[in-house]
Amino acid sequence: MATIRDVAKLADVSVSTVSLALSNPxxxxxxxxxxxxxxxxxxxxxxxxxxxxxxxxxxxxIGFVVGNVGNPFFGDIRRELENYALDHNHFVLVxxxxxxxxxxxxxxxxxxGLKTAGLALAPSGHDQDYLDFVAGLNVPIVCFDQxxxxxxxxxxxxxxxLAGAMLTEHLLQLGHRRIAFITGPSHxxxxxxxxxxxxxxxxxxxxxxxxxxxxxxxxxxxxxxxAAMRLLIQLERPTAxxxxxxxxxxxxxxxxxxxxxxxxxxxxxxxxxxxxxxxxITPRITMVVQDTLALGGIIARRLMxxxxxxxxxVEPPQDFVLTPKFVSGNSCRRV
Amino acid sequence: MATIRDVAKLADVSVSTVSLALSNPxxxxxxxxxxxxxxxxxxxxxxxxxxxxxxxxxxxxIGFVVGNVGNPFFGDIRRELENYALDHNHFVLVxxxxxxxxxxxxxxxxxxGLKTAGLALAPSGHDQDYLDFVAGLNVPIVCFDQxxxxxxxxxxxxxxxLAGAMLTEHLLQLGHRRIAFITGPSHxxxxxxxxxxxxxxxxxxxxxxxxxxxxxxxxxxxxxxxAAMRLLIQLERPTAxxxxxxxxxxxxxxxxxxxxxxxxxxxxxxxxxxxxxxxxITPRITMVVQDTLALGGIIARRLMxxxxxxxxxVEPPQDFVLTPKFVSGNSCRRV
DNA sequence: CAGTTCTATCGAACCGGTTCGATTTAATCA
DNA sequence: TGATTAAATCGAACCGGTTCGATAGAACTG
Numbered sequence: 065m066a067t068i069r070d071v072a073k074l075a076d077v078s079v080s081t082v083s084l085a086l087s088n089p090x091x092x093x094x095x096x097x098x099x100x101x102x103x104x105x106x107x108x109x110x111x112x113x114x115x116x117x118x119x120x121x122x123x124x125x126i127g128f129v130v131g132n133v134g135n136p137f138f139g140d141i142r143r144e145l146e147n148y149a150l151d152h153n154h155f156v157l158v159x160x161x162x163x164x165x166x167x168x169x170x171x172x173x174x175x176x177g178l179k180t181a182g183l184a185l186a187p188s189g190h191d192q193d194y195l196d197f198v199a200g201l202n203v204p205i206v207c208f209d210q211x212x213x214x215x216x217x218x219x220x221x222x223x224x225x226l227a228g229a230m231l232t233e234h235l236l237q238l239g240h241r242r243i244a245f246i247t248g249p250s251h252x253x254x255x256x257x258x259x260x261x262x263x264x265x266x267x268x269x270x271x272x273x274x275x276x277x278x279x280x281x282x283x284x285x286x287x288x289x290x291a292a293m294r295l296l297i298q299l300e301r302p303t304a305x306x307x308x309x310x311x312x313x314x315x316x317x318x319x320x321x322x323x324x325x326x327x328x329x330x331x332x333x334x335x336x337x338x339x340x341x342x343x344x345i346t347p348r349i350t351m352v353v354q355d356t357l358a359l360g361g362i363i364a365r366r367l368m369x370x371x372x373x374x375x376x377x378v379e380p381p382q383d384f385v386l387t388p389k390f391v392s393g394n395s396c397r398r399v
Numbered sequence: 400m401a402t403i404r405d406v407a408k409l410a411d412v413s414v415s416t417v418s419l420a421l422s423n424p425x426x427x428x429x430x431x432x433x434x435x436x437x438x439x440x441x442x443x444x445x446x447x448x449x450x451x452x453x454x455x456x457x458x459x460x461i462g463f464v465v466g467n468v469g470n471p472f473f474g475d476i477r478r479e480l481e482n483y484a485l486d487h488n489h490f491v492l493v494x495x496x497x498x499x500x501x502x503x504x505x506x507x508x509x510x511x512g513l514k515t516a517g518l519a520l521a522p523s524g525h526d527q528d529y530l531d532f533v534a535g536l537n538v539p540i541v542c543f544d545q546x547x548x549x550x551x552x553x554x555x556x557x558x559x560x561l562a563g564a565m566l567t568e569h570l571l572q573l574g575h576r577r578i579a580f581i582t583g584p585s586h587x588x589x590x591x592x593x594x595x596x597x598x599x600x601x602x603x604x605x606x607x608x609x610x611x612x613x614x615x616x617x618x619x620x621x622x623x624x625x626a627a628m629r630l631l632i633q634l635e636r637p638t639a640x641x642x643x644x645x646x647x648x649x650x651x652x653x654x655x656x657x658x659x660x661x662x663x664x665x666x667x668x669x670x671x672x673x674x675x676x677x678x679x680i681t682p683r684i685t686m687v688v689q690d691t692l693a694l695g696g697i698i699a700r701r702l703m704x705x706x707x708x709x710x711x712x713v714e715p716p717q718d719f720v721l722t723p724k725f726v727s728g729n730s731c732r733r734v
Numbered sequence: 735c736a737g738t739t740c741t742a743t744c745g746a747a748c749c750g751g752t753t754c755g756a757t758t759t760a761a762t763c764a
Numbered sequence: 765t766g767a768t769t770a771a772a773t774c775g776a777a778c779c780g781g782t783t784c785g786a787t788a789g790a791a792c793t794g
Contacts, residue, residue, distance in 0.1 A: 077773075078773065079774090079775090080773075083753085084773085110512075111750085112749085112751065114514060116750080117449050118447075118750080118780070120752065123449075133477070133493065146495070177449070340676075341680065344680055345680055346681035402781080413745070414780095414781085415783080418783085431743080447779085447780055449781090450749090450779070451780080451781055451782080456749075
């Protein structure tokens with residue numbers, strides 16, 4: 065591998081001039097620049113990013129930290145970020161914490177060690193320890209998905225209260241009154257907001273929420289399945305189930321199928337967030353989806369802004385909250 | 400951030416002794432080691448991975464390069480690799496090439512620039528250029544999924560010929576004769592092998608393959624959809640469709656639903672590779688799945704072996720081919 | 735006890751760039 | 765034309781570690 069000294073020798077200039085010419089061509093005389101360009105081409109010089117990062121104290125890499133890269137929600141955002149970053153000469157490193165806070169911390173620390181220029185982070189924690197950890201990170205960071213109280217960073221996400229409210233309203237309009245809600249973890253902002261959207265809308269409509277109809281699905285497959293089962297074995301069953309996210313809703317669908325309930329004939333179902341291949345799932349689930357492309361675009365732009373603009377680093381954090389979209393399926397029937 | 404020189408100063412030894420003590424404690428006297436340990440703790444020293452990588456010429460990072468991290472097949476493998484790597488003090492960097500060879504090259508080059516210890520690569524190319532490129536990479540590499548002729552590297556994958564054959568045999572057993580096949584890109588080993596498995600089995604059974612029943616789905620959603628449409632509008636329709644991968648098969652299911660065909664009553668469907676939530680897709684597709692956990696485990700072990708063992712680097716490349724598994728659904732009916 | 739072999743530690747060079755103050759050269763001004 | 769200023773280039777220090785040959789002292793040998 066050719067080094068900058070090889071180039072300097074061949075071009076018959078000093079190493080520092082080569083470095084200067086490469087990073088700021090305008091500050092070098094045209095003929096010197098030409099010599100250096102020739103030499104670079106001749107020896108096939110490519111700057112070592114590691115050495116560069118070490119010397120500069122920062123790299124051209126962006127860390128993307130989420131709990132599940134396989135989730136299409138994160139996948140779409142990743143793609144948007146990646147495209148934008150590549151256009152701006154940055155490189156995205158993806159890491160998956162599997163939702164574990166400890167692993168996330170380790171990964172973030174590793175990324176910081178790599179002198180990443182910035183981080184797109186879907187926070188997995190919420191306690192004081194975690195807040196301190198994030199606050200202590202001295203890099204541009206854009207948080208997304210989960211709004212965590214106490215984190216003073218840019219945030220990009222959707223209006224989750226509205227998402228819950230939209231689906232609840234839809235079910236109410238169809239005549240449902242016995243509506244069940246499968247929640248997510250109570251420490252997650254998305255989960256509590258969606259749930260609030262549900263209860264607020266129910267209250268506004270003057271419909272009481274049956275406490276037995278609120279079960280905890282933890283946003284996971286197993287817990288969602290169990291929660292759904294708990295709903296379905298009740299003597300007085302709900303006429304509609306609202307899943308706080310895609311995983312618990314589809315687990316509920318599976319539980320319904322296994323117990324022989326038909327959807328929507330016996331029980332209606334609605335969910336927040338899309339999944340891959342939702343178009344071939346029968347019935348097509350009525351859902352509220354987030355605009356992942358827009359979210360990804362905003363995250364990308366905001367992060368690159370903070371990274372590239374000198375004063376961008378000190379701008380006060382800002383929240384970007386998008387309106388989710390209602391997508392009608394055929395999983396909800398009129399009662 | 401504390402540096403190694405801070406530690407050296409506090410422990411009153413030379414920098415090189417500190418470095419030695421940290422990387423090879425046995426070669427330092429017990430009392431010196433103790434002093435250094437104290438100093439490390441006192442200043443909170445953590446070695447800068449960048450500086451370390453630069454000096455050593457290699458890092459503790461492993462690059463994971465695939466065309467679609469969202470695909471659960473790759474997701475499962477990634478998880479296995481990651482767990483194993485973390486246990487062995489290595490760190491996985493995930494990159495997604497979106498299936499584009501050019502982008503994959505750029506990403507691999509970047510990873511090499513980062514002095515990654517090794518690469519788990521799902522190759523996206525096949526031409527001479529690409530072969531030369533891969534051959535020129537001077538890092539431990541384990542290829543998986545696509546077996547590319549001419550790449551002299553470890554390979555981990557499944558018996559794709561068998562996968563195609565199993566499903567074909569199953570359909571033949573059920574009495575089907577007019578079996579259609581939606582293929583993948585002809586330059587992909589998995590695609591051609593699966594197709595060969597189909598044709599060989601058909602030939603063995605003495606059943607002729609109708610050329611109109613073989614359509615190209617490119618392993619993509621749009622092409623798969625088009626291909627399926629082309630099958631479904633024929634006057635003499637197939638009684639069964641075999642999708643060479645999950646994407647084309649599910650696209651076919653969608654096409655069938657849109658045209659009003661019922662599966663399996665009107666047309667049977669089978670596919671190779673699982674998808675997320677296949678359990679709630681109606682009907683449950685009969686399929687042949689790869690043992691992703693085993694594949695991931697082998698990839699991880701093989702790669703770490705080459706990385707950590709001095710002589711591991713020069714071992715001749717080896718192929719690991721696993722037997723896929725038949726998973727019965729209810730998408731195929733007897734005719 | 736002189737000669738040899740370990741063992742523990744050190745100093746200096748190195749990995750491959752960047753950066754900044756100093757110096758040389760060229761251009762502008764009185 | 766000599767003084768002043770700007771532009772171009774250079775040298776050396778630095779980023780934060782690793783590595784290897786050198787050295788000094790301890791332990792072993794005959």
